[in-house]
Amino acid sequence: MTMPEMHTLTGAYAIDALSEVERAQFQRHLGECASCAQEVLELQMTATRLGAALAEDPPAELKRRVLAEAMATRQQPPKTRFETGERVKNRRRAPRWAIGAAAAAILGLAGSAVLGGIAYDNHTQLTAAREQAARYAPVTDVLSAADLRTGHGEASVGGGGTVMMSRSKDKLVFMAARLPENEPGRTYQAWLMFPGAAPKPAGLLSGGQDGALLVADGLAGAENFALSVEQAGGSPTGTPSKDVVMVLSMPT
Amino acid sequence: MDESASPRRMAPVPGDGEPAGPTAEDLLVLVAKGDERAFDALYDQLAGPVLGLVRRVLRDSAQSEEVTQEVMVELWRTATRYSPERGSALNWAMTLAHRRAVDRVRSARASSERELKATFEAARARPFDEVAEAVAARWERSQVRRCLTSLTELQRESVLLAYYQGYTYREVSEVLRTPHGTIKTRLRDGLIRLRDCLGVTA
Numbered sequence: 245m246t247m248p249e250m251h252t253l254t255g256a257y258a259i260d261a262l263s264e265v266e267r268a269q270f271q272r273h274l275g276e277c278a279s280c281a282q283e284v285l286e287l288q289m290t291a292t293r294l295g296a297a298l299a300e301d302p303p304a305e306l307k308r309r310v311l312a313e314a315m316a317t318r319q320q321p322p323k324t325r326f327e328t329g330e331r332v333k334n335r336r337r338a339p340r341w342a343i344g345a346a347a348a349a350i351l352g353l354a355g356s357a358v359l360g361g362i363a364y365d366n367h368t369q370l371t372a373a374r375e376q377a378a379r380y381a382p383v384t385d386v387l388s389a390a391d392l393r394t395g396h397g398e399a400s401v402g403g404g405g406t407v408m409m410s411r412s413k414d415k416l417v418f419m420a421a422r423l424p425e426n427e428p429g430r431t432y433q434a435w436l437m438f439p440g441a442a443p444k445p446a447g448l449l450s451g452g453q454d455g456a457l458l459v460a461d462g463l464a465g466a467e468n469f470a471l472s473v474e475q476a477g478g479s480p481t482g483t484p485s486k487d488v489v490m491v492l493s494m495p496t
Numbered sequence: 497m498d499e500s501a502s503p504r505r506m507a508p509v510p511g512d513g514e515p516a517g518p519t520a521e522d523l524l525v526l527v528a529k530g531d532e533r534a535f536d537a538l539y540d541q542l543a544g545p546v547l548g549l550v551r552r553v554l555r556d557s558a559q560s561e562e563v564t565q566e567v568m569v570e571l572w573r574t575a576t577r578y579s580p581e582r583g584s585a586l587n588w589a590m591t592l593a594h595r596r597a598v599d600r601v602r603s604a605r606a607s608s609e610r611e612l613k614a615t616f617e618a619a620r621a622r623p624f625d626e627v628a629e630a631v632a633a634r635w636e637r638s639q640v641r642r643c644l645t646s647l648t649e650l651q652r653e654s655v656l657l658a659y660y661q662g663y664t665y666r667e668v669s670e671v672l673r674t675p676h677g678t679i680k681t682r683l684r685d686g687l688i689r690l691r692d693c694l695g696v697t698a
Contacts, residue, residue, distance in 0.1 A: 255684030261658040298548035322576035
């Protein structure tokens with residue numbers, strides 16, 4: 245579908261009048277089209293007025309059930325956002341403690357993998373530790389950058405991962421977390437998405453392996469980092485299939 | 497900021513003297529910290545509109561209450577994920593509610609394709625009359641009603657069939673015997689005209 249055609253779908257999307265396939269396609273388009281996202285939000289807010297006009301008094305019994313179920317339901321932890329490793333300017337949206345906690349978790353993870361490994365003096369373990377250190381070298385490289393940015397994304401298929409990136413080092417590291425195993429003959433493929441230009445493949449990743457790493461460069465101008473499901477060996481067309489499972493926006 | 501972005505201004509009928517308590521957005525911030533009392537108050541603000549919308553789409557009372565319960569518990573569960581980018585708290589809740597109601601209606605409908613045609617025929621003349629009927633003395637409703645009359649008939653029918661009946665634009669085009677492409681654009685044009693009439697800005 246062409247871009248102008250896509251744009252006419254804002255209305256249908258805003259009120260859930262698209263088929264599942266079209267909805268997924270349009271969502272992908274939304275990640276690249278800020279004006280569409282703005283229009284969608286406005287049209288959803290408009291629809292909300294249509295819906296709110298139907299407000300009725302809910303039965304008291306319903307409230308009791310909702311409160312009881314809520315009290316027995318664990319709340320989701322906050323999603324962390326891309327942030328600089330430097331002091332964060334006052335932002336009205338992201339809860340700051342959440343960012344700190346995420347950064348600490350990443351540092352702790354990489355730190356224990358590298359330093360914890362080397363503490364062993366057994367030769368075999370030392371070798372293993374060296375291999376692990378080599379594996380994590382890009383992580384420590386990016387983590388030491390003054391312009392480190394990190395972000396966590398959740399995949400629609402479950403699991404997700406953490407992006408760590410430095411524009412000065414032109415390097416991005418993605419660490420998978422609980423991404424489900426792929427079906428036979430399929431793989432996850434990472435992409436850098438550019439406004440008004442074709443997405444650039446950024447490496448392959450198998451699901452089911454926690455801490456699987458992927459390193460990419462050539463970040464200049466990239467707006468989003470995305471994961472799609474492709475046939476083994478990566479997308480034959482060089483562009484993502486419709487099966488995009490995660491999109492994270494990069495900081496500007 | 498428009499009315500729907502600020503429940504404090506939208507919820508009460510002008511001049512009804514209802515005290516302005518915390519907004520739904522304020523409450524969500526507290527709910528995100530696990531505040532059960534705030535959730536109780538949030539429920540009071542959002543459950544009415546959510547139930548009204550869900551019931552319009554699903555019709556069945558028991559199912560409507562089930563979906564409303566799902567939506568409210570989901571707000572509790574994911575309160576930490578709310579951000580003003582999603583619009584007002586009411587908008588967040590209603591978008592989720594509509595999606596859930598539509599999901600349910602479509603999975604039920606998939607099993608009874610045969611009845612589809614009949615449902616379509618029956619639905620054809622109804623939606624606007626029902627809204628007109630539902631319009632009571634409330635200012636919000638009369639606003640919406642007034643603005644609905646500013647749409648062309650095809651725009652209004654398209655928007656109401658899709659939103660209140662949970663139809664896809666293809667289904668709407670079937671009911672209205674109008675090409676798909678026309679319905680797509682009428683949905684957008686109609687919503688844009690409504691947006692401008694209601695003064696909605698994000």
